[in-house]
Amino acid sequence: MRLEPISAPTPARRIVPPVLALVATLVVTSVLVMIAGRAPGDVLRQIVIGAVGSKFALLETLNRTTPLIFTGLAVAVAFRAKLWNIGAEAQLYAGAVITVILGTGAMSAPSFVMLPVLAVAAFIAGALILLGPVILKTRLGVDEVVTTLLFNFIFLLFVSFLLEGPLKDPMGMGWPKSARMLPEGRLPRIFDGVRLHWGFGVALIAALVIWVMDAKSTLGFEMRAVGQNRDAARFAGIPVTSVMIKTAVISGGLAALAGFSEVSGLKGSLTLDLSPGFGYTGIVVAMLALLHPLGVVVAAFFVAAIFVGADSMSRAIGVPSYIADIMLASALLFMVLAILLTKFRVRRD
């Protein structure tokens, strides 16, 4: 077989493959649910109810959406420039570590000073974490996929060391967790009495800013040009290395804001289970959003809903909640294939 570009895709061509991808994901999920001896309809219904079926469920989903918007944006920005940042997990923890160091007593300031300082410090920490692999790539040609992946393991061990050593809460009954954040360092709730913090608001603002930057600024254009064809971009006079480094700063910084928002907004302290793989899930979010900054918001909500819904379904019906990860991984693979089929026709030789 071979692939033939379609010059003018019909509306059906553009809609049918993505719909089929969703159907295929549901079929895979259903088969696995049946292997577990349960009825697919019940499971899917419980997932939807658990995700958005009540005010409590919806707030839970929105809280889970927040870090995924940040990591999803981080991945989308990087992947657009073909910078394969798989290290959002480490960058997230870097942001969380800085937030905890500054927010538990290293500085004292009123809230309106403290919060911006924490956010900027977290952003810088995440940016620095990604800068290493990117400089190795631009200077020496070391593949950033492997270095960013391996660095996740290194940094998590480092956080584990911090939580058992310098950052350990003396009042923590021996548990590896940090001290509580000062009240000035906590992100307030958006509405009184509603369990949703301003991290969500910051995430939406970040998505808007990235969207404007992407669509309107020179840097956004240069990043896309570098992503489409690095050699052509260099030939056209775009400073490729400098664009890659700026991309890395933005991407690493965004991922670190997820850590800031989780510590300052939701948890109030740092533990080693702060992120159940938000950095990796950000890849799925970004791909499902087709790397579009506003799409990331929608995709992050969708992904968060599946996770929160599957947790609740698992408690109610007993199908392992790993079904959520399977749904997302298969949705990712089916979707990249579907997007290809909206642009290419398969011809037999």
Added chain:
Amino acid sequence: MDILDILFSAAFWAATVRIASPLIFATLGELLCERAGVLNLGIEGIMVAGAFAGWIAVWAGLPLWGGVAVAFLVGAMLGGVHSVLSVPFGLSQHVVGIGMTLLATSLTFYMYRVILPEVSSPPKITAFQPLDIPVLSDIPFFGAALFSQTALTYLAFLLAAVMAYVLYRTPLGLAVRAAGERPEAVATQGLSVTAIRMGAVIVGSGLMAIGGAFLTLSAFDSFFFEMVNGRGWICIALVVFGAWRPGKAVLGALLFAAFDAFQIRLQQTPMGAFLPYQFFLMMPYILSILALIVMSRRADVPAALMVPFNKGER
């Protein structure tokens, strides 16, 4: 115990060979994929799946070699999915690979919970036992270090020799290497680049899964979620370190394993009390990154790695 005591103990070298074995299987699998032009980032998930599949098959009653075969088949099936997406459809090998790792890992954890819903600790199996090679295992020091390993370890080294022979001494190996260097030349010969690349990914993924199964069937006797713990990513670094050659890849795996065995023993020395254990555990990952940096200047990378091939397109 000081550093010299560690280096002169047969147990240290035996541990080195043991730790290297799963890395050798998986590194050779990745090497085969990359030599044909496909970067397989599914490796981490495929190793997890292989570790589970081999173990659960033996737990269900299959003999140990049956478990190895099941692991290979599961790996090959996952490789089949990867190869369809990355070869004929030419989708981004980064995205497909990461997606495959997520899929294989979550499928494994799901099946574990479905098959063993209520267990607090996973059941144990009777793993491969050390097999003393007659005469050789009686050699002082070297016998205990090298020739008292499990059958699966001997297979790993045998596989490296077979892989080197096939890649460099057979027409099939030439075709695989050419598919990764100059696919158009392969197509000109009337061979199918698609078939060669898919075959390499399927077989390579099977080998990665055996690498995972080594952990559950030989190194330990049970399955844990965090078992593979980045070994797949380390193997990708080892392929680069080994300059895409089986022999050098084995040497790299041994060097790496020696370092790992060394750091484990170093933790029990006075230095271990001085440095927190997390820094010892970091060393394998740091070493992998250093290896990538050191080798980065060399241009051995297959020319068509990650370049999709669409026949008739120029």
